Amino acid sequence: MRVAVFAIFSLVLFMAPSLIDARWTERYGAERFEPPSATHLLGTDHLGRDLFAETLAAGRETMLISVTAAFIAFGLGLGLAVLTGLSSGFGGSVLARSMDALIAIPGLIIAFVLIAALGSSTSSLIAVIIVVEFCRVFRSLRAPVAQVIAQPFVEISRIRGEGICYLIFRDVWPNIRAYAAVELINRFVSCLMFLSALSVLGLGVQPPASDWGTLIKLNAAGLLLGSPAPILPGLFILTTSLLALWAVGEERLTASRNRP
Amino acid sequence: MTEVLRIRDLTVEIASSDSAVNQIGALSATFMGGRLHSVIGPSGIGKTSLCLALIGWQRPNLRITGGDTSFLGRSLTGMAPRDRQALWGRDILYIPQSSATTLVSSRGVVDQLAAFPGDTSSQRIERRLLLRSAFDRLDIPGFDENRYPHQYSGGQLQRILVSSLFCASPRLVILDEPTSSLQPALKSTVMTAIKARIQEIGAAAIVVTHELAFFEALSDGAIDLARHLKRPLPTKASTSRQKDRNSIRTLAPENRPTPLDSNTGKSQPRHVVPLRVDRLSVHAPSGRPLVADASFSLGAGSCIGLVGPSGAGKTTVLRALLGQHRDSSGEILVGGRRLPLHYSARTTAEKRVFEYVPQSVRLHLNPALTIAYLIGRRLRQAGGGENSNEAAKVLDSVFLPTGYLRKRVSELSGGECQRLGIALALASRPRILLLDEVTASLDSANGALVVELLRKVRDHRSVSMLFVSHQPDMVARLADEVVEMRAGRVLSSVISVDAASPPTTFPNWASAFEPAHSVRRGRT
Numbered sequence: 001m002r003v004a005v006f007a008i009f010s011l012v013l014f015m016a017p018s019l020i021d022a023r024w025t026e027r028y029g030a031e032r033f034e035p036p037s038a039t040h041l042l043g044t045d046h047l048g049r050d051l052f053a054e055t056l057a058a059g060r061e062t063m064l065i066s067v068t069a070a071f072i073a074f075g076l077g078l079g080l081a082v083l084t085g086l087s088s089g090f091g092g093s094v095l096a097r098s099m100d101a102l103i104a105i106p107g108l109i110i111a112f113v114l115i116a117a118l119g120s121s122t123s124s125l126i127a128v129i130i131v132v133e134f135c136r137v138f139r140s141l142r143a144p145v146a147q148v149i150a151q152p153f154v155e156i157s158r159i160r161g162e163g164i165c166y167l168i169f170r171d172v173w174p175n176i177r178a179y180a181a182v183e184l185i186n187r188f189v190s191c192l193m194f195l196s197a198l199s200v201l202g203l204g205v206q207p208p209a210s211d212w213g214t215l216i217k218l219n220a221a222g223l224l225l226g227s228p229a230p231i232l233p234g235l236f237i238l239t240t241s242l243l244a245l246w247a248v249g250e251e252r253l254t255a256s257r258n259r260p
Numbered sequence: 261m262t263e264v265l266r267i268r269d270l271t272v273e274i275a276s277s278d279s280a281v282n283q284i285g286a287l288s289a290t291f292m293g294g295r296l297h298s299v300i301g302p303s304g305i306g307k308t309s310l311c312l313a314l315i316g317w318q319r320p321n322l323r324i325t326g327g328d329t330s331f332l333g334r335s336l337t338g339m340a341p342r343d344r345q346a347l348w349g350r351d352i353l354y355i356p357q358s359s360a361t362t363l364v365s366s367r368g369v370v371d372q373l374a375a376f377p378g379d380t381s382s383q384r385i386e387r388r389l390l391l392r393s394a395f396d397r398l399d400i401p402g403f404d405e406n407r408y409p410h411q412y413s414g415g416q417l418q419r420i421l422v423s424s425l426f427c428a429s430p431r432l433v434i435l436d437e438p439t440s441s442l443q444p445a446l447k448s449t450v451m452t453a454i455k456a457r458i459q460e461i462g463a464a465a466i467v468v469t470h471e472l473a474f475f476e477a478l479s480d481g482a483i484d485l486a487r488h489l490k491r492p493l494p495t496k497a498s499t500s501r502q503k504d505r506n507s508i509r510t511l512a513p514e515n516r517p518t519p520l521d522s523n524t525g526k527s528q529p530r531h532v533v534p535l536r537v538d539r540l541s542v543h544a545p546s547g548r549p550l551v552a553d554a555s556f557s558l559g560a561g562s563c564i565g566l567v568g569p570s571g572a573g574k575t576t577v578l579r580a581l582l583g584q585h586r587d588s589s590g591e592i593l594v595g596g597r598r599l600p601l602h603y604s605a606r607t608t609a610e611k612r613v614f615e616y617v618p619q620s621v622r623l624h625l626n627p628a629l630t631i632a633y634l635i636g637r638r639l640r641q642a643g644g645g646e647n648s649n650e651a652a653k654v655l656d657s658v659f660l661p662t663g664y665l666r667k668r669v670s671e672l673s674g675g676e677c678q679r680l681g682i683a684l685a686l687a688s689r690p691r692i693l694l695l696d697e698v699t700a701s702l703d704s705a706n707g708a709l710v711v712e713l714l715r716k717v718r719d720h721r722s723v724s725m726l727f728v729s730h731q732p733d734m735v736a737r738l739a740d741e742v743v744e745m746r747a748g749r750v751l752s753s754v755i756s757v758d759a760a761s762p763p764t765t766f767p768n769w770a771s772a773f774e775p776a777h778s779v780r781r782g783r784t
Contacts, residue, residue, distance in 0.1 A: 174628030
């Protein structure tokens with residue numbers, strides 16, 4: 001149920017820019033940082049645009065980048081965790097240690113270097129976030145994967161001559177599915193946070209495109225004028241993360257209930 | 261003598277593993293200190309669930325619908341969970357059945373058993389002393405090494421769990437199948453020790469068991485759950501299940517149609533020896549020899565009974581054949597061809613020569629897969645039909661209802677798991693079957709039927725078998741030859757067995773099932 005609520009919320013964020021009336025986005029010419037009124041439900045931003053419409057438009061960009069990055073980072077991390085767990089050779093431990101080294105470098109520093117090299121386009125932002133996050137997925141899924149692989153039934157499968165595909169998709173995957181679901185949503189939240197942090201610092205999405213972080217940065221001056229403009233995108237970031245974590249809560253419950 | 265536990269008109273509903281609901285009703289009993297009671301009943305009826313309910317732990321599949329239990333005059337059912345929890349582990353001790361899963365695999369067993377919350381350091385030292393004497397008394401090696409659970413055999417682990425009774429002083433102890441994987445001589449040693457201990461500390465003991473004959477003489481009272489079983493609530497598969505259970509008891513094994521009879525072709529010529537083991541030695545990672553110079557050979561369609569005291573290295577031989585031990589030497593010849601010692605070097609065909617039924621099947625099956633899938637996969641690998649009809653037949657051959665196809669391993673009881681393990685092994689039609697204490701957790705009726713089934717498979721499909729067991733009657737029924745092991749060595753040369761004559765006539769037979777006192781002392 002909770003997962004459904006979160007899914008609907010994300011879908012609305014994706015669809016919103018196409019659903020809202022085009023006239024809203026064209027309402028220029030108002031004063032900067034106007035307070036909420038009948039014409040501008042939530043007031044206007046630093047250029048006199050309708051803030052609500054702007055925030056929804058930024059939501060699509062934010063969700064696009066963080067959802068894509070979360071899925072790819074998750075897939076990459078999970079795949080590596082399973083492969084190193086099953087191979088258990090020298091290569092596996094080298095890979096694990098290099099992941100640790102990657103985690104040890106602060107994410108923002110990696111991002112600064114990569115953005116300097118790649119620029120701030122949507123695809124390069126996704127790539128940057130994946131590089132920072134996938135090693136964390138690997139770290140936290142390696143433990144449950146290793147635990148399943150140490151079970152006697154996996155050894156029996158090997159002795160019976162089952163192939164690698166059977167080991168991955170029948171022995172390991174069904175037994176770590178619950179952990180993986182929790183990890184995916186947690187990773188989405190940290191991707192969202194990381195993207196917003198980059199944008200607030202001015203390294204993320206660049207104007208004229210905007211995400212929630214960019215809106216916070218651009219409207220920051222409004223705080224001095226008593227405008228809610230910089231608060232609203234922040235509230236959206238908060239709501240999205242909270243809804244996601246709330247959904248994880250249920251996932252955790254079902255995971256613990258299904259364990260024998 | 262004081263009254264420890266009193267049950268008054270207890271009625272429970274147990275959703276058993278076949279989605280039927282068993283209603284066990286009007287259970288009244290009084291358990292006095294120093295007395296031993298046994299709870300008996302057929303496999304899968306809910307013996308364990310019920311005993312846990314007696315001490316106030318309700319499994320999700322159980323519902324108490326009436327009556328109550330009182331422990332030393334206090335009602336357990338009405339007690340706050342917090343107070344109940346304070347009793348568990350101190351005043352009420354539960355010794356579980358599946359020893360392989362109940363001990364933490366990453367801690368030494370002595371540390372685990374001697375750890376009681378809230379002990380002072382002097383109590384802790386005293387407990388270790390008590391535990392040491394219990395280890396000696398129950399003939400468990402390696403107290404000083406504080407070994408890990410995986411370093412012990414199935415029978416040793418069972419005794420290790422029992423030994424926790426000797427370092428605690430509970431008022432009530434529940435022993436879940438405490439002797440199912442022990443050989444007869446050791447069984448009575450253990451039970452005598454348990455009886456002496458409960459009389460010493462004035463505790464009441466409840467033993468959950470399926471070995472009625474053995475416990476009848478020992479216990480001061482018995483509760484037969486089958487007799488308290490009210491007609492199961494008419495849900496789904498319950499009626500067929502009940503019929504099925506009755507038929508197990510009444511139908512002579514010869515009359516029962518076995519779907520496995522169909523394949524009677526003897527593909528292998530008799531003169532090629534399917535399995536020959538030559539000077540097989542296995543060492544533990546610490547360098548301790550587990551098996552030394554074991555040699556024997558197994559003919560086509562014949563069965564070797566591998567016997568010996570608990571901890572003699574019987575399971576190790578099977579594991580070495582499967583290639584699970586890295587540090588092994590010697591030769592394994594299958595059909596005259598040498599098999600690599602470690603499984604990673606074997607080809608897929610070589611890997612599927614053996615099919616292994618482990619002592620604890622539950623641990624060796626993937627909990628996430630349905631039984632239908634597990635059976636279906638083995639049938640497909642063996643080149644058989646893929647339809648669910650075939651799978652149902654396989655399940656039926658071990659007397660499990662067809663409704664179980666949709667279930668997962670975690671929903672089955674201990675005995676049902678064991679039978680499923682045999683079904684899976686048969687489904688993949690191996691040339692050589694390795695059976696590790698397959699009848700230990702079955703009641704004698706089911707055990708006999710399983711042995712009968714294995715006999716048929718052996719005769720009709722000329723499958724060779726290596727049958728590890730501590731039950732002389734089962735070995736006598738199935739095995740043509742007996743290899744006796746003790747302290748990692750094959751002691752006797754092969755003894756031939758004639759199924760018609762009673763087991764006592766073999767020269768070394770009686771000694772094969774005795775505890776290994778002398779040998780152990782000699783080594784250390």
